[in-house]
Structures are given as C-alpha cells and as structure tokens.
Amino acid sequence: MPEESLNGCRRSIGKLSLVVTEQCNLSCDYCYARLSKRWHQNRAMSVDIADKIIDKVIAQADRCELIQFFGGEPTLNINIVEHIAREIESCYRSRKLRVMPRLGIVTNGYFLQKDRIYDVLKRHNVETTISIDGPPPINDLLRFSKNGKSTYRTVAKSINELHAIGINLAIETVYTAHHIAQQYSIIDCMKFAMDHGINKLILQSAYPPASVATNPLSDSTFEAYSMLYMQAVDWWFMRFIKNGDVFDVYFKDILRIMLNDPPRRPSGCPAGLTSYSIGPDGSIYPCQLLYGNPRLHIGNVADNGFILHCDQIDEVHTEFEECRVCYARYWCQPCAALNDFFGDIEHPPERECAIRRAIILRIGQWAAKLLELPRNEQTTILMEKIRTL
Numbered sequence: 001m002p003e004e005s006l007n008g009c010r011r012s013i014g015k016l017s018l019v020v021t022e023q024c025n026l027s028c029d030y031c032y033a034r035l036s037k038r039w040h041q042n043r044a045m046s047v048d049i050a051d052k053i054i055d056k057v058i059a060q061a062d063r064c065e066l067i068q069f070f071g072g073e074p075t076l077n078i079n080i081v082e083h084i085a086r087e088i089e090s091c092y093r094s095r096k097l098r099v100m101p102r103l104g105i106v107t108n109g110y111f112l113q114k115d116r117i118y119d120v121l122k123r124h125n126v127e128t129t130i131s132i133d134g135p136p137p138i139n140d141l142l143r144f145s146k147n148g149k150s151t152y153r154t155v156a157k158s159i160n161e162l163h164a165i166g167i168n169l170a171i172e173t174v175y176t177a178h179h180i181a182q183q184y185s186i187i188d189c190m191k192f193a194m195d196h197g198i199n200k201l202i203l204q205s206a207y208p209p210a211s212v213a214t215n216p217l218s219d220s221t222f223e224a225y226s227m228l229y230m231q232a233v234d235w236w237f238m239r240f241i242k243n244g245d246v247f248d249v250y251f252k253d254i255l256r257i258m259l260n261d262p263p264r265r266p267s268g269c270p271a272g273l274t275s276y277s278i279g280p281d282g283s284i285y286p287c288q289l290l291y292g293n294p295r296l297h298i299g300n301v302a303d304n305g306f307i308l309h310c311d312q313i314d315e316v317h318t319e320f321e322e323c324r325v326c327y328a329r330y331w332c333q334p335c336a337a338l339n340d341f342f343g344d345i346e347h348p349p350e351r352e353c354a355i356r357r358a359i360i361l362r363i364g365q366w367a368a369k370l371l372e373l374p375r376n377e378q379t380t381i382l383m384e385k386i387r388t389l
Contacts, residue, residue: 013064014274016101017288018053018084020045020069021077022280026108026151029142030174030210032341033072038292043280044077052301053278054087057308059096069105069126070277070288075117081105085124102127106172109155110145121167129170129202130159134192138184142176142214156196163197170200170248176214177206177221186232190247200248205352207341217351229355233362241370254331254363258382261374268323269336272298276308284308289337322348327385328360330378361386 021044024034033039058064067088069081085103092100104127111117121128132155133139140150163169171193175186186203193201206214216225236251246252257264271286278284282301285291299306320339323329334348342349364382373379 012274013057013061013276014270015066015068015276015287016058016064017068017070017275017277017291018045018050019071019277019279019288019291020050020074020080020084021072023076024071024073024108025076025110025112025146026073026143027146027148028108028144028174030176030206030214032207032209032289035209036292038294045080045280047080047083049280049282049302050080050084051087052282054084054091056301056306057276057278058088058101059091061097063099064097064101065099066102066104068288069103071106073108073110074105075107075111075113078113078117078120081126082120082124085120085126089124104129106131108143108151109158110151111154111158114158114161118162118165118167121162122165125168127168127170128162129172130155130162131172131174132156132159133173133176134179134184134189138179138182141178142174159196159198169198170202171196171198172202172204174204174206175216175225176210177216177218178214180216180221180224180228186228187235190232190236190249194247203249207338208343209341217349217355222351226355226358229359230362233359233366237363237366237370251359251363254360255367257331258364258367258373258379259371261376263330263374263376263378265330267333269320269334271336272296287337289335290340293340320346320348322353326353326357327381328353328357330381331360332356361389 022033022039022041023044027034058067067084069084074081088097088101088103091097103124105121106129109130109132120126131143132152133142136150136152139152143151145151159169173189175189189203190201193199205216208215212218216222233251236247236249240246271290275287276284276298277286277288277291278301279291284298284300285293285296286298290296299308320334323334326332336345338352339345339348365386367373368383368386
C-alpha cells in the first residue's frame with residue numbers, strides 16, 4: 001500500500017513533473033499538448049505557485065527522487081526553473097529534505113536565451129533531455145518553429161554545446177510513420193544519439209491525438225514497425241555482447257530485470273502513487289502525460305488545507321486486468337496515460353502491448369542463449385513461452 005497523504009504525513013515521491021509553462025516556441029506535427037483540448041497553451045508558473053509547491057509538496061515529502069521541469073517549452077520560463085532549483089538546494093542544506101532530488105528538464109533545444117539557459121543547467125546540475133527526431137529530412141518534417149522554420153541546425157548545435165560544457169544529456173525521439181517511410185530505422189535513432197556523443201535514448205511513438213498518418217501502430221506500418229523493433233533488439237544485444245558496454249535504451253531495463261535474482265514483483269503504473277505533475281496554476285495530476293485531464297484532477301497547491309490524496313484518482317489503476325494474466329508482466333510497466341491516449345484508461349492498447357511482448361521475448365531469447373539467466377519462477381514462465389514459438 002502507498003504511504004499516507006502529505007501534510008502531516010510523509011510520502012516518498014519518485015517523480016514530480018513541474019509544467020513551468022504551457023507556452024512553446026515550436027509547432028511539432030504530433031504534439032499531444034498542442035493538439036489536445038486539455039491544455040490552455042498560455043499559462044506560466046509564478047514564484048508564488050512555485051513556492052507553494054516547494055512548501056506543501058516537496059519539503060513535506062519523505063524524499064523526492066526526481067524533479068523534472070516540463071512544458072510546453074520549460075526554458076521559456078527559465079527564471080522559475082532557476083528559482084525552484086535554488087530553493088530545492090536550500091531545502092536540502094537546511095535538512096528539510098534528507099536526500100537531494102535529481103533535477104531534470106525536457107526541452108526542445110530551440111533556445112531563445114542560450115547563455116542564460118546554459119548557465120542555469122550547468123550551475124544546478126540539471127539532467128537535460130533534448131527532443132530531436134533524427135537528421136534534417138525527418139526532424140524538420142515533424143518539428144518546426146511557430147513561423148514554420150526548420151529546427152534541426154539550431155537544436156543540433158545546442159546538443160553539441162551542452163555536451164561540450166559537461167551537461168548530462170539524453171535524446172528523446174518520437175518515432176513516426178514518416179521515419180518508416182523514409183527508411184530511417186530504430187537502429188538509426190540509436191546511432192544518431194551515439195554520433196552526438198550521447199549514450200541514452202528515450203524512444204517514444206507518436207500517439208493520438210496525433211494523426212493516423214503519423215502513428216507507426218497504424219494498419220499500414222504496424223508490421224514494418226514490429227520488424228524494425230526486432231532488428232533493433234538484435235543490433236543492441238550483439239553490440240552489448242561484443243563491446244561490453246550498454247547503450248541506454250529501455251531494452252537495458254528489461255534485461256537488467258531478467259538477470260536480477262531474486263526477481264522483482266510486477267510493477268504497476270506509478271501515476272498518482274509515486275508520480276505527480278503540477279501545472280502553472282498549481283493544479284495536480286497523476287503524471288505529465290495525464291496533465292489537464294479533468295477526470296484526474298487531484299487538487300491544487302493554492303487551496304487552503306491542501307492535502308495530496310491518492311483516493312481521488314480511482315481511474316488510474318496500479319494493475320490492469322490484461323496485465324495480471326500476461327507472461328510479460330514482470331518486465332513491462334503498464335501506463336495509464338498510454339491507455340488514455342488510445343481512448344480507454346482501464347485497458348492497454350493491444351498493438352502497443354504486442355510490440356512490448358515481442359521485445360521482451362526477443363531479449364529473453366538472446367539472454368537465454370548468450371547469458372546465464374537465473375532460474376526462478378519468472379524466467380521459467382519466459383522460457384516456456386519462448387519454447388512455444
């Protein structure tokens with residue numbers, strides 16, 4: 001059971017995503033925030049709301065592992081990013097926080113105040129995830145400025161400059177049907193990150209409300225998408241065996257769990273239990289991907305007598321019915337937001353699940369062949385499934 005509510009009681013927070021602004025300087029083709037009716041698009045967080053978040057949520061938690069600045073484009077409100085970073089560090093020095101949270105930011109890298117942003121990220125050791133979807137023919141088809149200008153050159157330059165000053169970088173890529181059409185594979189996405197000196201890739205798919213023409217899970221591209229993932233697993237695993245280093249993509253997390261003994265229990269969706277998102281006006285939602293969903297509004301830090309409740313979000317389940325009977329449940333974390341994107345928050349989308357199951361089986365096949373898998377109930381279930389293929 002989760003720990004009790006905040007204010008008077010202390011709870012551990014795994015991830016707190018702060019939407020410091022809803023404004024953005026890009027108009028990405030698939031952007032769920034731009035296309036969604038849930039976003040107001042123009043609000044920015046004030047110092048007053050930021051201080052309430054720190055006093056009522058962060059400083060009241062037993063610990064908070066990660067505070068992530070999100071948007072919109074969070075660097076458009078860089079003053080609040082810096083203010084919160086300074087206050088969090090002050091809470092840690094004064095022992096209001098037992099452990100200093102990691103600070104992170106997800107940004108498009110199309111910076112309007114470059115020197116100021118670099119200074120804040122460097123001074124406060126902010127882990128930085130840059131969104132870019134590949135080389136110019138693909139990225140500039142999907143990610144462009146408000147006035148229609150291409151973004152690749154500016155963002156690629158930002159990546160190189162941030163890397164040069166020692167910022168801890170990851171790349172986030174949204175994989176689309178356009179990647180498939182231009183024969184740009186998932187392997188190419190990993191190589192793209194490596195070519196920029198970055199060893200971590202957060203790979204997403206374009207989901208609704210993005211158009212069907214963009215979604216790689218659509219009828220016309222699903223088979224090719226599945227094949228590209230299998231090729232990516234094979235390439236990644238062989239590189240790991242040959243070189244001994246592990247490129248950080250979520251295949252690594254699956255393999256790590258497989259090799260763990262004793263095995264872990266299946267994990268549920270953390271949204272609203274150890275994960276929260278807070279918007280510019282102080283409104284709280286279970287995670288940044290469920291931000292703005294009126295059914296899942298938890299409360300507001302500006303309210304008198306504010307208490308953070310878990311029982312106000314009954315629609316976000318810790319375990320879904322399909323997951324309880326799925327052999328892949330030990331290596332796959334369900335996502336209420338992903339379900340919600342496809343229209344049913346209580347049931348995972350079948351094609352997304354099919355991709356995940358195939359990835360887990362492929363990694364399991366390679367691990368059983370080339371590594372020493374621990375013998376336990378979970379790996380036995382996996383091996384039995386592999387033998388039926």
